[in-house]
Amino acid sequence: MNLRYGTVNEIKSGALDIGGTAGSFGWNLDYSKAKSNDVKVGSDSGFTDDTIPNSDLESENWSVRASWLGATGFFGGAYDEFSTNYGSAVESAVRIDMHQKRWDLRGGVNEPFGPFRLLKARLGGTDYDHVELEDGAVGTQFLNKSYEGRLELAHKQAGAWNGSFGIQSWHRDFEAIGDEAFVQPTTTFAGALFAFEEVGTGSLKGQFGLRYEGQSIESDDATLRDRDFSAPRLRPVSSGTMARTASLRRSPTRHACRRPRSFTPTVRTSRHSRSRSATTISTSRRASAWTSRYGKSPGASKAT
16 A cells, blocks of 8 residues: 655645456456645746646556466456546636546467467557547547457477567547547558567577568548558577677668558656646647648648
């Protein structure tokens, strides 16, 4: 148990973490909550009562985790919820109300089977949303749902060869709703195949990795074109007595080898809300600044 109090903003926070084991089974529960008033600053600060208005916060987080560890394998799962409501010190009428839910499953086999010596798998999902409140009314809402999975197999030693390979995928639906929703709704899917091998004996060994990754981005806006990207990568590395490194990257498309990362709004807070930035600038307001400078919104022009 952890209880804290801070005088600068009269923050009151607490956290509780409990867990246990029973044979091969283990579990854990934790809960935390924090609440504060506006931040107090020094005298002659220019603020009324030397207090930064709309700088208070409230947050709550809880999670549950459990796992099983056997002689030949393991399996575990976790679920987490986090919510926070805080003001913007820049705009006294604006607040952010954020909620996030996440679940994860992981498992594996540590005992050799068939041609393999190891198997690891994981699957997870996130449901995120945050709302910009202006004078208590909903202004712009951001919704983001994503799922990701990964499967990895390590094969047994085959002569001088030893390594692993696998597959990874990711799917996301993103949408912004409201008068300041400058970012277009998109659906993104990404997948990858990868392999890593070490070859050699004694003091001279070589390592190389290969990864092929593809991503597609689709938009509901008829004026925007759906995009597809791919990026194969080959990275040979020599080790042992010849510690020299070489790298080769090649892409068959006219796009950059590194696939683009589509837009994700984020709200950064500490786990137990011990501290946070005194200034929060929302995504839509950064887009508004872009519009003022360049005369158009970031998502307004047609993709080429």
